[in-house]
Amino acid sequence: MAALSVLGVVLGGLAGCGGADGTPAAGRGPATAHTPSHAASAPPTMAPGPGGRTPVFERGAKGGEKVVALTFDADMTAAEGPRAAAGEQFDNPGLIGLLRDLEVPATVFMTGRWADEYPAQARSIGADPLFEVANHSYSHYAFKSPCYGLPALTRNGMRADVARAFDSFRKAGVRNTVPYFRFPGGCYDDASLRALAPEKVTAVQWDVISGDAFATDADAVAEQVLDGVRPGSLVVMHCTRSAAPVTDEAVRRVVPELRERGYRFVKVSDLIRAAQR
Numbered sequence: 099m100a101a102l103s104v105l106g107v108v109l110g111g112l113a114g115c116g117g118a119d120g121t122p123a124a125g126r127g128p129a130t131a132h133t134p135s136h137a138a139s140a141p142p143t144m145a146p147g148p149g150g151r152t153p154v155f156e157r158g159a160k161g162g163e164k165v166v167a168l169t170f171d172a173d174m175t176a177a178e179g180p181r182a183a184a185g186e187q188f189d190n191p192g193l194i195g196l197l198r199d200l201e202v203p204a205t206v207f208m209t210g211r212w213a214d215e216y217p218a219q220a221r222s223i224g225a226d227p228l229f230e231v232a233n234h235s236y237s238h239y240a241f242k243s244p245c246y247g248l249p250a251l252t253r254n255g256m257r258a259d260v261a262r263a264f265d266s267f268r269k270a271g272v273r274n275t276v277p278y279f280r281f282p283g284g285c286y287d288d289a290s291l292r293a294l295a296p297e298k299v300t301a302v303q304w305d306v307i308s309g310d311a312f313a314t315d316a317d318a319v320a321e322q323v324l325d326g327v328r329p330g331s332l333v334v335m336h337c338t339r340s341a342a343p344v345t346d347e348a349v350r351r352v353v354p355e356l357r358e359r360g361y362r363f364v365k366v367s368d369l370i371r372a373a374q375r
Contacts, residue, residue, distance in 0.1 A: 141230070141276040141367040142374055143300045151291040152279075157305040158330025158369035164361045166327050167369050168197075168349075169205045169304065170337045171280065174212035176237035177249075182215055189216055190337040193346040194223065200353050203228055205366040206337075207280040207302070208272075210236035210263030217270035224272030230365050232278035233299065236262040241293075245285035256293040276367055278302045302366055304334040308348070311336050316347035323352050327361070332369060 144153035158165065174188050182188055197204055206223055208231050213220040224231045235241070236259045243250035251259055260279060267275050279299040281290070286301065294301070306326035310319045323333055335349075336342040353363070364372075 141278075142371045143277055143298070144370065144374075146295065147291065149292070150295050151288070152294045152297075152299060152301050154286075154291070154301045154303060155278075155332075155366075155370055155373075156303040157332045159373050160328065160330055162329050163372065164329045164359070165364045165369065165372070166329075166331045166333065166356060166361050167205060167364050167366050168202065168333050168335060169207060169280075169302070169366060170335050171234055172206055172208040172212045173234065173238050173282070173336065173338075174209050174215060176211050176239065178211070179215070187339040188212065189219055190339050190342075190346065191219065192339075193337040193349065196346050196349060198226070198228060200349075201228070202349075202353055202363045203365045203368075204363070205230050205232055205276070205278070205302075207232045207234035207278075208263075208267070209234045209238050210266030211238065213263070213266040213270045213272060220267065221271040221273075224267070224270075224274050227274065230274045230276045230367060231267060231272050232276050232280065232302065232366065233260055233263045233267075234280050235259050235282055236266065238282045240283060240285055241281050241290040242285040242287045245283040248283055248285075253289055253293050256290055257297055260294060260297050260299065278366055300370065302332070304332045306331050306333040308333055308335040308345075310342045310345045310348060312341060313344055316344035316351070319344060319348035320351040320355075323348070324355055327356060329361075330369065330373075332366065 144155055147153045206229055208220060223229050239259070240248040240250045241256055264275070277299045279294065280302050284303055291301070306323060308319055309322045313319050327333065335345055337345055
């Protein structure tokens with residue numbers, strides 16, 4: 099399971115989630131914010147690191163309020179179009195529907211390629227105030243090499259790849275976009291932090307790996323999350339029917355059990371805001 103946990107975070111082809119019909123859940127109107135630059139209350143970001151490097155956020159304050167952020171990576175690489183055309187399902191509308199039914203806020207780290215493939219679903223997620231959409235690159239290629247066999251971007255191509263993903267979100271009509279970025283595979287170094295500095299994003303990692311990628315035992319995934327969560331934790335999960343088929347079942351167990359323990363679910367923006375108080 100530990101090996102699957104790492105593999106699930108890093109490999110391409112683990113892709114996102116959306117509304118079954120491309121519309122927000124019934125009874126929940128569209129969000130008022132479009133993008134951070136137009137938001138009534140701009141999402142918080144961290145101050146640049148040494149030398150202006152992109153800052154990195156891994157979890158909320160330890161020992162604080164019992165809050166936890168569930169995040170879902172919508173990983174679709176730039177080269178996976180033929181697989182989608184052949185019928186592979188890189189979405190999981192049932193999972194997003196479950197989060198809506200359970201009223202669980204979440205942050206979706208979406209690749210631009212996924213937004214291009216599923217614009218209606220991307221728009222649905224981005225129009226729902228329950229969610230926020232963050233950048234997971236356009237291509238899901240590596241920003242540091244080696245990175246679990248992922249193709250590598252050049253340093254000059256890194257910033258363009260991130261900007262292209264934001265362009266795809268705008269083209270799809272995604273709202274509730276936040277200036278956060280997750281490195282594909284979680285792989286980064288000093289050079290990549292410097293390269294992305296002009297984009298003024300906060301890089302977001304995690305402290306709890308769910309192990310949902312390629313897993314077939316939902317209880318094992320749930321146990322890994324439940325064992326790892328602490329106040330302020332940030333959990334990485336995936337939502338795709340083809341490569342993370344038991345995530346929704348695991349979430350169905352995780353949410354009520356954490357609530358019984360007194361936890362409240364928040365978005366990444368909430369964790370960052372609380373950490374800055």
